[in-house]
Amino acid sequence: MSKVRIGIIGIGNMGSSHALYLSKGEVPKAELTAVCDIKPERLQWAKENLGSGVRTFDNADDLMSSGIVDGVMIAVPHYSHPPLAIKAFAKGLHVLVEKPAGVYTKQVREMNEAAAKSGKVFGIMYNQRTxxxxxxxxxxxxxxxxxxxxxxxxxxxxxxxxxxxxxxxxxxxxxxxxxxxxxxxxxxxxxxxxxxxxxxxxxxxxxxxxxxxxxxxxxxxxxxxxxxxxxxxxxxxxxxxxxxxxxxxxxxxxxxxxxxxxxxxxxxxxxxxxxxxxxxxxxxxxxxxxxxxxxxxxxxETAHAGITANWVDSILNGTPLLAPGYEGINxxxxxxxxxxxxxxxxxxxxxxxxxxxxxxxxxxxxxxxxxxxxxxxxxxxxxxx
CATH class of the missing domain: 3.30.360.10 (Dihydrodipicolinate Reductase; domain 2)
Structure with a gap:
């Protein structure tokens, strides 16, 4: 693998911010290939601002099953972070989840267990650590x-x-x-x-x-x-x-x-x-x-793009994560x-x-x-x- 193909689930305020710096090539060896959102107006925004090379989906399942992503960034309301991450791990995808890891530790512990079982790279967007x-x-x-x-x-x-x-x-x-x-x-x-x-x-x-x-x-x-x-x-x-x-x-x-x-x-x-x-x-x-x-x-401070770049480096080269997803429970x-x-x-x-x-x-x-x-x-x- 010479680059990591990334899909973003949820392109509201934070998801769209991630999409923009990825589409501008600000993260080396990363390629934004897909985004999804249930709102038609957000998908229209993606088509107008992210380029023709980025496919749009109206649900997470189709994006994760598309075969055009190696990892996903999850930028949706808090309760959905763990269930979407667990689905992504089950499909063999790497995951970078927005903060917080979830709403309650019982749910997040299940996500951590799924991540460990999958062997995939699991990060969390604790950009302040940069x-x-x-x-x-x-x-x-x-x-x-x-x-x-x-x-x-x-x-x-x-x-x-x-x-x-x-x-x-x-x-x-x-x-x-x-x-x-x-x-x-x-x-x-x-x-x-x-x-x-x-x-x-x-x-x-x-x-x-x-x-x-x-x-x-x-x-x-x-x-x-x-x-x-x-x-x-x-x-x-x-x-x-x-x-x-x-x-x-x-x-x-x-x-x-x-x-x-x-x-x-x-x-x-x-x-x-x-x-x-x-x-x-x-x-x-x-x-x-x-x-x-x-x-x-x-x-x-390299902020969000820095955490994403570190996650990509970890996928490609095994670089230690600055913000491992497992630590989101703390x-x-x-x-x-x-x-x-x-x-x-x-x-x-x-x-x-x-x-x-x-x-x-x-x-x-x-x-x-x-x-x-x-x-x-x-x-x-x-x-x-």
């Missing part, structure tokens, strides 16, 4: 430069949305159509980066505001407290109802503090670990010597735990109780404004942003 800021943060933590983690704190509130945004699609911001609010739509990247750099927490206590600022049934504000295995703690604060918003990620370790904000990574580096200084210092009010360092960041574990904690008004351990979460989600779906069908041929395949 950002050199977070790559450097991960390097500093994994190398021990920051020391043992003590505290993590991410305030990510620059997701301001109006009611008109939520009114733009009947499935949007409903339990049946989208499966959640800010945690499932806006925050999957941050939840992934949080665990990718700092590791998974062991338990969560979350407080969610459901329709606090908007006329919606899902969460538009979350404040969550987590605990890690080593005793470290963390806080995650997010909302779509606050302006102006903040995006500040602060990580404290035994050897200092790192803050990512405004596109910069600042490291307050201690010359002596805080734990050692606490034990040995003679002055009760002194502090260890600290240097503020603005860490130089090299490289540039951030979802955290968001499922946050939802379940708010629903039960209690602490929730990670891994989450999958059966309890699923049963409580079904109750939410029963009372949802949006009536969902399980037949993906009749789903609105508009992108999920």
């Amino acid at each position: 950002n050199p800021l977070y790559q450097k943060l991960r390097e500093l933590i994994k190398s021990g430069e920051l020391g043992e983690l003590r505290r993590t704190n991410w305030i990510i509130t620059n997701w301001f949305r109006t009611q008109a945004y939520y009114n733009s699609g009947g499935w949007r911001a409903t339990w049946a159509g989208e499966g959640g609010g800010v945690l499932l739509n806006q925050d999957p990247h941050q939840l992934d980066l949080w665990q990718w750099t700092c590791g998974m927490p062991k338990r969560v206590r979350a407080f969610c505001g459901f329709g606090k600022y908007h006329d919606i049934e899902v969460e538009d504000e979350v404040t969550a407290y987590v605990e890690y295995e080593n005793g470290a703690t963390g806080v995650f604060v997010t909302t779509t109802g606050e302006a102006p918003g903040t995006n500040r990620f602060e990580i404290v370790g035994d050897k200092g503090k790192i803050v990512i904000e405004d596109g910069k990574l600042n490291f307050w580096r201690l010359r002596q670990s805080s734990s050692q200084y606490i034990r040995e210092a003679k002055d009760g009010f002194s502090q260890p010597e600290c240097w503020k360092c603005e860490v130089p960041i090299h490289g540039k 951030g979802l574990q955290i968001s499922n735990a946050m939802h379940l904690s708010a629903w039960t008004d209690n602490w929730v351990d990670i891994p989450v109780d999958e059966e309890l979460f699923y049963s409580m989600l079904q109750e939410k779906i029963k009372n949802s404004r949006f009536v969902k069908t399980v037949d993906e041929k009749t789903l609105d395949l508009e992108g999920s942003f």
Whole structure:
């Protein structure tokens, strides 16, 4: 195989974006050969903008059975990610799925098992992992430069949305159509980066505001407290109802503090670990010597095209994936735990109780404004942003 023939399932907002950079040849050794969508107007858009070499289909089954694709990119509403991926693996196709991996971990675990059984390359569109800021943060933590983690704190509130945004699609911001609010739509990247750099927490206590600022049934504000295995703690604060918003990620370790904000990574580096200084210092009010360092960041964020190129390289050359699809379950574990904690008004351990979460989600779906069908041929395949 000298190139990878790619089909895109769902050409709404995100799917059309992927289609455009692929059709422009921005991913080496990749060829866009097919797209599908149930909306005739989207297929007409494809014919007008993607060139005559791209075939259009009105359903995913026909695209996957066409023989003109080696892999598929799945860019449809959240609930359909796992079932479509499982079908693709069964047909011997490689898969790159949009975030989030799904709505509930039980469903995503089935997708991961199908991927492992197929032996095909399975990636997820965690494009934020291509950002050199977070790559450097991960390097500093994994190398021990920051020391043992003590505290993590991410305030990510620059997701301001109006009611008109939520009114733009009947499935949007409903339990049946989208499966959640800010945690499932806006925050999957941050939840992934949080665990990718700092590791998974062991338990969560979350407080969610459901329709606090908007006329919606899902969460538009979350404040969550987590605990890690080593005793470290963390806080995650997010909302779509606050302006102006903040995006500040602060990580404290035994050897200092790192803050990512405004596109910069600042490291307050201690010359002596805080734990050692606490034990040995003679002055009760002194502090260890600290240097503020603005860490130089090299490289540039390659975003969606970068993740796609990495997926293609993995198919052709076995290159390790920057964002393996199997890891999509990690951030979802955290968001499922946050939802379940708010629903039960209690602490929730990670891994989450999958059966309890699923049963409580079904109750939410029963009372949802949006009536969902399980037949993906009749789903609105508009992108999920």
